[in-house]
Amino acid sequence: MKDMKLKPMAVTFIVCLALLIGGGFTYQYVAQEKPLQQSLEQAQFSNIQLSGNKNEGYIVTLDVIDGNTLALAAEEARNILSDYKIEPVSYTIQLKQESTSLEKVWQDHLFEIAEIMANKNYSKLPELMHSIEASHEHVEASASMDQQNVYISLVADNQRFDQILPLDGGTMGVWNNEE
Missing domain, CATH: 3.30.300 (GMP Synthetase; Chain A, domain 3)
Structure with a gap:
């Protein structure tokens, strides 16, 4: 050794x-x-x-x-x-978000979206999407959902604005700069 x-x-x-x-x-x-x-x-x-x-x-x-x-x-x-x-x-x-004119459309309807999400009245989303399309020319608005989230998309003139909102009652992310 x-x-x-x-x-x-x-x-x-x-x-x-x-x-x-x-x-x-x-x-x-x-x-x-x-x-x-x-x-x-x-x-x-x-x-x-x-x-x-x-x-x-x-x-x-x-x-x-x-x-x-x-x-x-x-x-x-x-x-x-x-x-x-x-x-x-x-x-x-x-979501990768670029500042677009569609962000203003989103801001115009924040209250209605927050109310739908808070009250879990998801069946009102298609009606709101039609309302957005009617009040904002050339904007296509769509909403869909799965078991976890609601997906909202606004599309117009090569611009896109998307949001994912959780169904679990967590942070909705509808406000600007939401974490």
């Missing part, structure tokens, strides 16, 4: 530790993150950006491609994340 040198053992330990840690990070990138990013890039209904990490949570940013619905884009993103075993509690979906 006295003949053994401590220096070669320490160097061997450090090299093995570096290989183990480096291999773990390489595996995570090559086998998990890169295929997920490739799947997100191939999305049909929206351009999807993923930021964050598994430990702190992901932020999924959707930019709906013209001619597609917000509900289909959100469902596609959820399905891709589910395929990679990312649970819904691990990510937040947000």
Whole structure:
């Protein structure tokens, strides 16, 4: 035992530790993150950006491609994340929004939308969408829902304004700069 040198053992330990840690990070990138990013890039209904990490949570940013619905884009993103075993509690979906004239249309109808959501009178949404279309020329308004959210889209002249409102009574996000 006295003949053994401590220096070669320490160097061997450090090299093995570096290989183990480096291999773990390489595996995570090559086998998990890169295929997920490739799947997100191939999305049909929206351009999807993923930021964050598994430990702190992901932020999924959707930019709906013209001619597609917000509900289909959100469902596609959820399905891709589910395929990679990312649970819904691990990510937040947000929408890429550019300031457009449609934001004013949204602001004009905030009270009605908030009232519908607060009172859970979702059957009034189609009526409100028709009212928006009637009062704002060239604006197409649509609303749909699934088990989790209400999806509202306003489209006009190559502009788009989308909102996802939760059914669970959480933060509705109808106000500007809502977190």
